[in-house]
Amino acid sequence: MKILVRPQKTPLQGTITVPGDKSISHRAVMLAAIGNGRSTIRNWLPAGDTLATLAGIQSLGIQVEIDKKSPQSWDLQIEGRGLHGLQAPTGALDCRNAGTFMRLMAGILAGQSFPSVLDGSAQLRKRPMRRIIEPLSRMGADISSPDGKAPLNIQPALLQGFEYQMTIASAQVKSAVLLAGLYANGVTRIIEAGPSRDHTERMLAAMNADIAWRDGIVELHGGRELEPLNLIVPGDISSAAFPLVAATIVPHSHITVQNVGLNETRTGILDMLHAMGANVAIQNERTTGGEPIADLIVRFDELHAADIGGEVVVRGIDEFPILTVAATQAAGNTTVRDAAELRVKEVDRISVLAGELRKTAVQIEEHPDGFTVTGPMRLYGAEVDSHDDHRLGMSLAVAGLVTHGETLVHDAGCIADSFPGFVETMQALGARMAWVQ
Numbered sequence: 001m002k003i004l005v006r007p008q009k010t011p012l013q014g015t016i017t018v019p020g021d022k023s024i025s026h027r028a029v030m031l032a033a034i035g036n037g038r039s040t041i042r043n044w045l046p047a048g049d050t051l052a053t054l055a056g057i058q059s060l061g062i063q064v065e066i067d068k069k070s071p072q073s074w075d076l077q078i079e080g081r082g083l084h085g086l087q088a089p090t091g092a093l094d095c096r097n098a099g100t101f102m103r104l105m106a107g108i109l110a111g112q113s114f115p116s117v118l119d120g121s122a123q124l125r126k127r128p129m130r131r132i133i134e135p136l137s138r139m140g141a142d143i144s145s146p147d148g149k150a151p152l153n154i155q156p157a158l159l160q161g162f163e164y165q166m167t168i169a170s171a172q173v174k175s176a177v178l179l180a181g182l183y184a185n186g187v188t189r190i191i192e193a194g195p196s197r198d199h200t201e202r203m204l205a206a207m208n209a210d211i212a213w214r215d216g217i218v219e220l221h222g223g224r225e226l227e228p229l230n231l232i233v234p235g236d237i238s239s240a241a242f243p244l245v246a247a248t249i250v251p252h253s254h255i256t257v258q259n260v261g262l263n264e265t266r267t268g269i270l271d272m273l274h275a276m277g278a279n280v281a282i283q284n285e286r287t288t289g290g291e292p293i294a295d296l297i298v299r300f301d302e303l304h305a306a307d308i309g310g311e312v313v314v315r316g317i318d319e320f321p322i323l324t325v326a327a328t329q330a331a332g333n334t335t336v337r338d339a340a341e342l343r344v345k346e347v348d349r350i351s352v353l354a355g356e357l358r359k360t361a362v363q364i365e366e367h368p369d370g371f372t373v374t375g376p377m378r379l380y381g382a383e384v385d386s387h388d389d390h391r392l393g394m395s396l397a398v399a400g401l402v403t404h405g406e407t408l409v410h411d412a413g414c415i416a417d418s419f420p421g422f423v424e425t426m427q428a429l430g431a432r433m434a435w436v437q
C-alpha cells in the first residue's frame with residue numbers, strides 16, 4: 001500500500017478525533033487479563049500492534065468479548081483470571097512489530113508457573129531486549145535469548161523484589177519490572193532515569209495494587225490480587241501529533257482534535273511546538289479513567305527554530321519524526337540532543353528519517369544523539385519509504401502536504417500499526433492524500 005500526497009493548496013479545517021492511546025490500549029488488555037473478574041475497556045485501539053497483544057492474551061486462555069464500534073474504536077469485556085490464572089500457550093506468542101507487548105509481557109510471563117516464548121517480526125527481532133532481561137534476571141527471572149534479542153525463552157522462576165536504579169528513561173523497561181514485581185516477594189523499588197510515561201502505575205493504582213510513585217521513584221509491594229479495570233481509553237496524543245503538525249505548517253489551517261490524552265509524561269510534543277511558536281490551545285480539560293484529556297485547537301502560524309534537549313525528549317520520544325517535519329518549516333536551525341533512544345525504535349529514527357527526508361531536499365545533519373534541521377526549506381515531492389515504521393510513514397505523508405510536486409509514500413500499510421484511518425482522518429480535514437495500490 002502507498003499513499004499519494006498532493007501539495008495542499010487549501011487550509012486544513014474541521015474537527016476530528018484520533019484513535020485510542022496505543023500505550024494505554026496495550027496495558028489495558030494485559031492488566032485486565034491478570035485482574036480478578038470482568039474488565040470493561042472502551043474506545044480500545046484496534047491497531048496492528050495492539051491486536052497482537054489482544055491475540056496474545058487470548059492464547060493465554062483469556063476470554064474476550066469484542067464490540068467493534070468502528071474500525072478505529074472497539075469496546076472490550078475481558079474476563080480476568082487473577083495473577084495466577086493464565087494458561088500455558090500452545091506455541092510462541094507473536095508480538096509482530098510491538099515492542100511494548102514483548103517487553104511488558106516478559107514481565108508478566110517471568111512470574112508464571114509455565115514456560116513461554118515471546119517472538120515477533122524481523123523488525124522486532126532486531127530491537128534490544130537486554131534492557132529488560134537484565135533487571136528481570138536480577139529479580140530471579142529465567143530468560144534466555146540468542147543475543148539479547150527476540151525470541152525470548154522464559155522458564156518458571158520465583159521472583160524477588162529489588163531496588164532498581166534505571167540507566168535509560170524507558171517506560172517499557174520500568175513497566176516490565178513493575179509487572180514482574182506483582183509476582184515478586186517483597187518490595188520492588190524503581191528509581192527512574194527520566195520522566196517516562198506512567199500509564200502502568202496509574203492503571204495498577206486504579207486496580208488497587210499496592211503501588212506509590214513520586215518524584216521519579218516507584219514502589220510496589222508484590223502479591224496483592226488486582227481488581228478489574230474500567231476504562232475509557234483517551235485519544236492518542238502520539239497520533240494527534242500528525243494532524244496537529246499538519247495544521248501548524250499548512251497556511252491558514254484551523255483544526256480541532258477532540259478528546260486527546262494529555263498525561264504530562266506525554267505532552268512533550270506540545271511543549272516543543274510551543275517553543276517553536278506554534279499556535280496550539282488546550283480547551284475543555286477533564287479527566288477520564290485517571291488520565292487527563294482535552295481538546296486541542298490548532299491554527300497555522302509561522303514557526304521558528306528551537307534547541308531541544310533534556311527531559312522534554314522523554315515526554316515526546318515518539319514525536320520526533322513529525323517534529324522534524326515541523327522543523328523543516330521553522331526559521332533557523334532546530335537542534336535536537338539527548339535523543340539517542342531514537343536509534344533503537346522501530347528503525348533508527350535519526351538516520352533512516354534523515355535519509356528519507358533528504359530525498360525531498362531537507363537539509364538535516366545527524367548527531368549521535370539527535371540532529372539539526374535547517375529551515376524554512378522548500379521541499380520537493382519524491383518517492384519515499386516508511387521502512388515499515390508507522391510514524392515515519394505518517395510523517396512523510398504530512399511532509400508531502402508542503403512539498404512542490406507529488407509525494408508517494410511506499411510501504412505505508414504499517415501506518416495501521418498505530419493509527420487505523422490516518423488517511424481518512426486527514427481527508428476529513430481536506431488533506432490531499434489518498435491510498436493507492
Ligand code: S3P
Nearest residue numbers: 023100169170171172173317318
Ligand atoms: C512505550 C514507551 C516508549 C515509546 C513506545 C511506547 C510504552 O518506549 O517509544 O512507543 O508504551 O511504554 P521506551 O519505553 O522504550 O522509551
